Amino acid sequence: MVGTQLSVRSICFGFLLSLSFSSFSFTKAQTPIYQGSYCQNTTQEHLTTAYKSNLEIILSWMSSDAATSKGYNYTSIGNKNTVYGLYNCRGDVVGYFCQFCVSNAAREIPQHCPNSVSAMVWYDFCILKYSNENFFGKILTHPTWHAVGTKNISNKEETKKGEDFMRSLIRKATVETSMLYYMDAFNLSFTQSRYGMVQCTKDLTNDGCRECLEAMLAEVPKFCEQKLGWFIWSGTCMIKYDDQMFYLLNNQSSSSRESDKHGGRKRSKILIMSFSVMGSTTLLCLGVYFFCYRRRDGIRLSSFHKIQTEEMLNTDLPIIPLITILQSTDNFSEASKLGEGGFGSVYKGILPDGRQIAVKRLSEFSGQGSEEFNNEVMFIAKLQHRNLVRLYACCLEENEKILVYEYMPNSSxxxxxxxxxxxxxxxxxxxxxxxxxxxxxxxxxxxxxxxxxxxxxxxxxxxxxxxxxxxxxxxxxxxxxxxxxxxxxxxxxxxxxxxxxxxxxxxxxxxxxxxxxxxxxxxxxxxxxxxxxxxxxxxxxxxxxxxxxxxxxxxxxxxxxxxxxxxxxxxxxxxxxxxxxxxxxxxxxxxxxxxxxxxxxxxxxxxxxxxxxxxxxxxxxxxxxxxxxxxxxxxxxxxxxxxxxxxxxx
The missing domain is CATH 1.10.510.10 (Transferase(Phosphotransferase) domain 1)
Incomplete structure (x- = not known):
């Protein structure tokens, strides 16, 4: 009985901790945040018609290409009045959310840099550049920009450990993996972890990337050495260091996962021990109730979730990130709601590429809806006809079950x-x-x-x-x-x-x-x-x-x-x-x-x-x-x- 109680309590603690951690990561990743822009060769006169036309084409191309690329691409448009363009999303961000960031940048860069022949714009998840000169493969270490956190380093040894840690990331990004980006974490102490990321634009070579990143790291003592969190970037590379995990887990490296997993275990043990000392009788009782009387429902839901995931993979139906759906529907706002039925609610949304969508969200209280969701995934994904509604994608994330359809402007x-x-x-x-x-x-x-x-x-x-x-x-x-x-x-x-x-x-x-x-x-x-x-x-x-x-x-x-x-x-x-x-x-x-x-x-x-x-x-x-x-x-x-x-x- 004692073993059961401890098991139940551990389950409760693990659930609460993972929920808290997931919420933090999700909130941080929810909106691409504008970091800055760099406008060159700005003129009071309007750009030539030919150059402006080529610029519009390349910005449009970047917006659409980002949805299907590996998170980066670059090209040029026009034999005369040529425009060179590049976009690069952060290594942990791909697919629809990369496209959302790039589309946002492409839409806003003319506002940040009006009448600029050459410009760059940064968001926390992507960078976008264009110019009338070929800049592909060229290292930019000046000018640089930086942002720092509000907390100061309390342990002087952290400065050296942090620098060594960031150098190891540079080595992994340019020598060990050749990915030109890397993210990882290390345990500063038994209770504290630190997180870091390095990345270059994909037009650089390994050597060029290493040169750029080391130049950014050399800037740390000038501006950021005493700060617990900092971010330094140029037009071709960036480094970031923080005491909070700021990157997404979807595509991070295996070593990063292991590091975070071990650190998470240590912290979880400490929190569980502390909570036990405090005597959480109420939580324990609730945990026993939940475990004993709701266990079968949980197993059923878990099995259903697993079956659905496998079936979705078998249908080759695209998986859309929840974060993209939330952005497109304004967090499932009432203003975007189209209707409600036995399945749940339907919302109107707009994808980063401009497509209007109808988002069908399964109600958590709908028992019938679970089977309906399964049927929709199984059937519509395999059916294509001009007189059938098209299913674009689905989402099984954060306990949500969501289907994304083409939007029908004339209702039913x-x-x-x-x-x-x-x-x-x-x-x-x-x-x-x-x-x-x-x-x-x-x-x-x-x-x-x-x-x-x-x-x-x-x-x-x-x-x-x-x-x-x-x-x-x-x-x-x-x-x-x-x-x-x-x-x-x-x-x-x-x-x-x-x-x-x-x-x-x-x-x-x-x-x-x-x-x-x-x-x-x-x-x-x-x-x-x-x-x-x-x-x-x-x-x-x-x-x-x-x-x-x-x-x-x-x-x-x-x-x-x-x-x-x-x-x-x-x-x-x-x-x-x-x-x-x-x-x-x-x-x-x-x-x-x-x-x-x-x-x-x-x-x-x-x-x-x-x-x-x-x-x-x-x-x-x-x-x-x-x-x-x-x-x-x-x-x-x-x-x-x-x-x-x-x-x-x-």
Missing amino acids: LYFHLFDDEKRKQLDWKLRLSIINGIARGLLYLHEDSRLRVIHRDLKASNVLLDHDMNPKISDFGLAKAFEIGQNQANTKRVMGTFGYMAPEYAMQGLFSVKSDVFSFGVLVLETICGRKNNGFYLSEHDETLLLYAWRIWCEGKSLELMDPMLENSFKASEVEKCIHIALLCVQENATYRPTMLDVVVMLGSDRLTLPKPKHPAFSVGRKFSEEVPKSKRSKNLLSTVVTISITLPR
């Missing part, structure tokens, strides 16, 4: 279709285009994709509209993949949206491609009439949308279903054909429903003779038999409809 079909004012903008040509686009997207899922995917939650709110009002199917949280030769599956966990679910799925848990066909039929009817299927029976018709549409079609009055707002734009033959196809899709017996290939062919042809639809699926509404003339009824038409009411909330 639901947003337009069921709003009296916005619906006016949806003329018949546009509605028909949306219907066709949804059909093609479903056909791809069912027949043409690498996986045979059943969406299971097709509805107006899951059809998003891009800048040109092209429809894109979204939200694959409930999707299921079929194996080759598999046509139907069964589930005990029926999930979806009432009003769009096929009867065999809602009542028996059976789903197939025909389940999606049913949902498509409902969606087509809603698109034509501008009314929701759910709640339609509360209107003056006192019938469900499906029963009403089928009845008036049988009476030869199907155009009465049409939204009055389409009166000036519709083509009667097209509207009637779409209603006819929709009724084929919502037939009660799944066997009679067409496939999505059949639907696409029918939508694209004016010469096909369409089969007569049979009775639509069950629904909520009044019985009817005598209202439909016998001459209009099909042979298998039921005389009554059973009134059924089910509630399956999403």
Whole structure:
């Protein structure tokens, strides 16, 4: 029992310490901080048009190139009025965050150095330079800049140890690894550690880098020797020393990890011992409770996290740093929120390269959301079609589960279709285009994709509209993949949206491609009439949308279903054909429903003779038999409809 208590307490302490440490590192790395700029050959006159044009091109190139490079690159633009440009991110920063820093620098350097033929700008995570002269490979040791901390060195021996430590980093950066950067830590004492980093721009040779770094180190006695933290840099290299870990752990060297790990263990032991002496009875009790009663949940979450990580790696889906997402969404601010659902919240953001994104953040309280997240990663990463929403990247960091999609500026079909004012903008040509686009997207899922995917939650709110009002199917949280030769599956966990679910799925848990066909039929009817299927029976018709549409079609009055707002734009033959196809899709017996290939062919042809639809699926509404003339009824038409009411909330 004593051993268990100590184990629990150690777990609690370790958790608290790691949380504190992670928070510190993250906060320090959150925003690229402007350090300074150096403007040369500044003129009161405007730059020539040719030079300015080349400069704009090279700044734009650096902004985009930084996302896919190894954190640095340099090139020149133009045979005349040539501009030479270079960017270099800190060795521990790559990918989206490097691009964020470089893009920020490229955007702001004209403001810091207006009308400058040559300029440099520094941030704590990157440097950007341009000039009308070729500076690649040239060492710059003058001028230099420096910044110092507020704390003074209390131990005189630290000066010598710190200098030796920084020299060892220079040696590792230029001789042992040839990386031109290195970061590491050492234990000054049993309770204190020191951290350092050296780096050169990647256009230098090893010898050139060493010369530059040693020149920076020679500046320390002049400005920084008595300070606990300092930072010295020139246009081609930098050195930094501090008592706090300022670099990121993502890409640091293995020796740096080992050094920090050993130091962390020592400090953790001391803190644990101190805390034990203080007698943390409360924390111990909470720890025992957490360990005993929450352990299984923790194991489940840990396993889920591991599975997700492995599956994401298998899908080749890019991983985006959490820090980039926070920057793009203003720390998930309310102003950037687009909406909220069962999965969690969705936010609008802007990546460093200017792309607008929709960020889907799994709520930590959403049990259903965990499975949805897994499905989204598994399916959308492998699916590419113009009528499916594109998934850019995902993030599993700091216990966050986040998906990053392309941003749809026109929101969802639901947003337009069921709003009296916005619906006016949806003329018949546009509605028909949306219907066709949804059909093609479903056909791809069912027949043409690498996986045979059943969406299971097709509805107006899951059809998003891009800048040109092209429809894109979204939200694959409930999707299921079929194996080759598999046509139907069964589930005990029926999930979806009432009003769009096929009867065999809602009542028996059976789903197939025909389940999606049913949902498509409902969606087509809603698109034509501008009314929701759910709640339609509360209107003056006192019938469900499906029963009403089928009845008036049988009476030869199907155009009465049409939204009055389409009166000036519709083509009667097209509207009637779409209603006819929709009724084929919502037939009660799944066997009679067409496939999505059949639907696409029918939508694209004016010469096909369409089969007569049979009775639509069950629904909520009044019985009817005598209202439909016998001459209009099909042979298998039921005389009554059973009134059924089910509630399956999403």
